[in-house]
Amino acid sequence: MAIALPPRRPRLIRTASHAGVHMRFGSTLVFVLPALLLFAVLILYPMLAALSYSFFGWQGTNRDGFVGFGNYITLLTREPYASELWGGFSHNILLFIGAFIFQNSLGLGIATLLHKRKRSKRFFQTIFALPYLVSPMVIGYLWSLMLSPLFGPVNAILRGVGLEGLALPWLGDPTLAIWVVVFVTAWQWLGFPILLYGAAIAGIPEEISEAVSLDGASAFQRFRYVTLPLLTPSIGIITVLTFIGSMEAMAIPFALGGSSGSPAGATDVMMLLFYRTAFESGNPNSVGISSALATVLFIFILAISVGITRVIRRAERKLY
Amino acid sequence: MKKRTLMLAAGLSASALALAGCAPGDAGSDAGGDSTTLKVWSWQAASSPDWERIFDVYEDANPGITVEFEGFQATEYNQLLSTGLAGRDGPDVAMIRAYGGAQGPIQAGQLTPIDDVVDGLDLFEPTVLQAAQGREDGVTYGVPFAYQTMHMFYNKDIFDENDLEEPKTWDEFIQLQDDLLAAEITPMALGAREEWVLPMFHDLIGSARYGGSEFGAQVQAGTTDFTNPDYVASLELVQQMQQYFDPNVSAIAVADATLQFTAGQAAQWPGGSFDLKVFQDSAPDTEWGVYQVPPAPGSVLSEAVTPSYADGSFGINAASEKQEPATDLLNWMTTVEFGQLVGDELKQFSPLAGVSYSDPLMQEMNDLYLANPSPYLLLVDFRYGDPTGTAVLGPDIQAMFLGQKTPEQLAADLQAGISTWFTPGS
Numbered sequence: 001m002a003i004a005l006p007p008r009r010p011r012l013i014r015t016a017s018h019a020g021v022h023m024r025f026g027s028t029l030v031f032v033l034p035a036l037l038l039f040a041v042l043i044l045y046p047m048l049a050a051l052s053y054s055f056f057g058w059q060g061t062n063r064d065g066f067v068g069f070g071n072y073i074t075l076l077t078r079e080p081y082a083s084e085l086w087g088g089f090s091h092n093i094l095l096f097i098g099a100f101i102f103q104n105s106l107g108l109g110i111a112t113l114l115h116k117r118k119r120s121k122r123f124f125q126t127i128f129a130l131p132y133l134v135s136p137m138v139i140g141y142l143w144s145l146m147l148s149p150l151f152g153p154v155n156a157i158l159r160g161v162g163l164e165g166l167a168l169p170w171l172g173d174p175t176l177a178i179w180v181v182v183f184v185t186a187w188q189w190l191g192f193p194i195l196l197y198g199a200a201i202a203g204i205p206e207e208i209s210e211a212v213s214l215d216g217a218s219a220f221q222r223f224r225y226v227t228l229p230l231l232t233p234s235i236g237i238i239t240v241l242t243f244i245g246s247m248e249a250m251a252i253p254f255a256l257g258g259s260s261g262s263p264a265g266a267t268d269v270m271m272l273l274f275y276r277t278a279f280e281s282g283n284p285n286s287v288g289i290s291s292a293l294a295t296v297l298f299i300f301i302l303a304i305s306v307g308i309t310r311v312i313r314r315a316e317r318k319l320y
Numbered sequence: 321m322k323k324r325t326l327m328l329a330a331g332l333s334a335s336a337l338a339l340a341g342c343a344p345g346d347a348g349s350d351a352g353g354d355s356t357t358l359k360v361w362s363w364q365a366a367s368s369p370d371w372e373r374i375f376d377v378y379e380d381a382n383p384g385i386t387v388e389f390e391g392f393q394a395t396e397y398n399q400l401l402s403t404g405l406a407g408r409d410g411p412d413v414a415m416i417r418a419y420g421g422a423q424g425p426i427q428a429g430q431l432t433p434i435d436d437v438v439d440g441l442d443l444f445e446p447t448v449l450q451a452a453q454g455r456e457d458g459v460t461y462g463v464p465f466a467y468q469t470m471h472m473f474y475n476k477d478i479f480d481e482n483d484l485e486e487p488k489t490w491d492e493f494i495q496l497q498d499d500l501l502a503a504e505i506t507p508m509a510l511g512a513r514e515e516w517v518l519p520m521f522h523d524l525i526g527s528a529r530y531g532g533s534e535f536g537a538q539v540q541a542g543t544t545d546f547t548n549p550d551y552v553a554s555l556e557l558v559q560q561m562q563q564y565f566d567p568n569v570s571a572i573a574v575a576d577a578t579l580q581f582t583a584g585q586a587a588q589w590p591g592g593s594f595d596l597k598v599f600q601d602s603a604p605d606t607e608w609g610v611y612q613v614p615p616a617p618g619s620v621l622s623e624a625v626t627p628s629y630a631d632g633s634f635g636i637n638a639a640s641e642k643q644e645p646a647t648d649l650l651n652w653m654t655t656v657e658f659g660q661l662v663g664d665e666l667k668q669f670s671p672l673a674g675v676s677y678s679d680p681l682m683q684e685m686n687d688l689y690l691a692n693p694s695p696y697l698l699l700v701d702f703r704y705g706d707p708t709g710t711a712v713l714g715p716d717i718q719a720m721f722l723g724q725k726t727p728e729q730l731a732a733d734l735q736a737g738i739s740t741w742f743t744p745g746s
Contacts, residue, residue, distance in 0.1 A: 059424075059427040059428055060402070060423070060424035060425055060426070060427045060428030060430070061402045061405070061406045061424065061425075061428050061430070062427070062428040062429065078740065079707075079736070079737070079740055080706070080707040080711075080712075080737060080740075081706075144573060147571075148571075148572070148573065148576045149566070149568035149571045149572060149576075150566065150568075150572060150576050150577075150579070150580055150585075151576060151579065169568040169570060169571035170571065171513060171571045171573075172512075172513060172568055172569070172570030172571025172572070172722075173570070173571070173722070174722060174724075257513075258513075258514050258515065258516075260515050260711065260714065260715055262513050262514060262515050262715070262718060263512075263513060263515075263570050263571075263715075263718045263719075263722060264715045264716070264718040264719040264722060264724065265715050276711070277706070279398055279399060280711075281706045281708075282420035282421075282423070282703045282704050282705050282706055282707075282708045282741075283705055283706035283741070284423060284424060284427050286424075286706070289706075
């Protein structure tokens with residue numbers, strides 16, 4: 001006796017607990033495979049290759065014997081790597097702190113001010129975002145021209161308005177040069193937090209602000225107890241991205257201080273050390289050492305980024 | 321939100337690692353065809369038309385051979401060459417960096433030894449040929465094509481206007497600088513913000529003071545080292561020269577210093593033969609002169625010397641299937657015909673004797689070199705490990721200009737840096 005089968009149901013199932021769509025593994029794979037392939041070829045393979053390179057000795061581009069953690073020990077204990085690593089690392093941290101303060105104060109401030117301006121908001125957002133759209137190498141080169149003590153307009157203007165004392169050798173004095181790098185980096189990135197904070201502030205419902213205003217909250221209280229808690233996710237994203245960008249900074253320090261972080265290593269950062277080790281070194285084992293450095297850098301960035309994310313999440317919970 | 325941020329963090333922070341991993345691969349074999357087209361790679365992209373004219377001469381004399389010259393950006397060349405020599409689509413003949421820069425492909429076995437197949441290698445000065453030899457095995461892997469010399473360039477117009485002459489003694493040299501200062505002219509332009517120019521400047525000023533190649537030989541033998549008082553004294557000369565630069569010399573880039581010199585804002589330029597074309601192109605109406613800095617009091621050498629170094633060489637990709645035509649091409653590169661073409665077309669100095677230069681200034685520079693050559697010591701002998709000599713001394717001279725270090729500290733740093741990989745007598 002033939003049994004009447006119920007009509008086949010679509011494979012898509014919505015569950016009560018998740019808003020997402022569940023599909024069969026094969027169908028999922030078809031959708032995921034192109035991106036997965038690209039990720040595997042362009043990101044995963046080079047990462048794993050670099051990791052494996054770091055455990056071998058090298059003669060030029062020929063792989064030598066397995067050295068275990070030998071390259072890591074060399075990197076962390078042997079000169080010039082050890083001192084340059086810590087010097088570069090400290091400058092990366094300065095870059096992060098500077099950019100973090102700049103973006104979360106000026107960036108947030110400008111975004112808040114622009115939020116009130118309906119007509120000029122888009123114009124100013126575009127103006128502030130323009131440097132972010134230009135290659136950092138170009139930005140660095142332009143600033144190096146502007147800060148030239150011989151022909152640069154910055155010192156010429158300062159002298160022109162009677163501020164000779166402020167016409168300094170910006171990129172020649174080690175105590176100034178690193179702050180120039182910090183400033184230029186933060187300046188270039190400023191447009192990004194303005195856009196992100198602008199979108200986040202625009203997403204805060206007006207009713208909430210109106211309600212606390214009716215309850216007698218001051219402007220500061222409104223910012224502290226309404227805007228800031230609701231911006232915490234954005235602060236988290238910007239902090240993590242700023243951290244990653246600061247740790248991987250290369251183009252602007254290179255354009256302003258060359259591959260050795262002139263003057264006298266004052267603007268050296270870890271990616272410049274990586275560049276020097278990989279491409280300018282006289283060491284036949286440069287592939288091994290530079291791969292070890294890249295691996296250390298990756299693990300450090302990943303660990304701290306995860307840490308920052310957790311701290312921000314915790315702060316978010318407290319604020320809510 | 322949390323997951324997305326974490327994924328974003330992981331993805332972006334992976335880029336540094338991914339960048340590293342893109343670099344090398346295991347050495348492979350070439351699968352070139354039977355074509356008589358020779359692929360020649362170079363880092364002199366800007367000179368590609370000149371190189372093509374040179375190889376046109378070879379093609380005319382060797383029917384059936386085509387030289388396909390490819391010029392790449394110098395900053396990208398090392399990486400491209402590593403990949404090219406390790407892969408399938410590499411060059412048949414490649415420009416190889418000099419001295420320490422040649423050791424990577426040599427140690428990787430990517431270059432063909434040429435001692436037994438190329439005639440005329442004995443025509444090159446040993447210091448020049450050393451640029452293309454393996455440090456470990458002493459075997460030659462390339463034919464040097466050019467060398468650079470270091471001189472004190474000067475603006476003849478400024479000298480004439482101020483009744484100044486080329487100095488013959490150290491006292492005259494110092495008097496010249498003081499006279500220029502008195503005339504409110506910056507005596508020398510230097511791009512000290514870029515550390516690579518500083519060890520060159522040191523050799524230009526101090527090579528005779530520390531003893532040039534003689535001192536180099538003693539360091540190699542282990543009978544002295546860089547803390548030698550003569551070497552320290554040569555660094556003191558560099559410190560003494562600081563008063564003759566712009567007060568903000570540490571903040572001045574090479575491009576700015578070049579403009580300072582070519583615009584007539586500074587009278588002299590301590591630099592290399594590679595600078596001449598830039599000056600002539602930038603200020604075609606200005607007349608330039610050169611001289612060598614006379615030896616300072618107490619100098620080990622009694623004559624002014626011309627520091628120099630080989631620029632690079634042409635080597636054969638060991639994986640190329642066109643070994644024979646590539647060897648023929650390298651044999652041609654040891655002839656005076658090729659050397660003369662390098663001089664005429666590229667305006668560079670050929671290391672081959674018998675080449676003459678149509679530009680009188682180039683001829684004078686070459687004569688100065690031939691009269692008293694001296695190796696650019698830190699490049700010729702101390703770029704075979706990490707840190708290289710120039711990588712230590714360049715930033716250290718910047719520190720000295722900034723008042724952070726003394727000449728004694730510079731010498732000690734240099735010795736300590738070199739000692740991490742250099743063993744005398746090795």
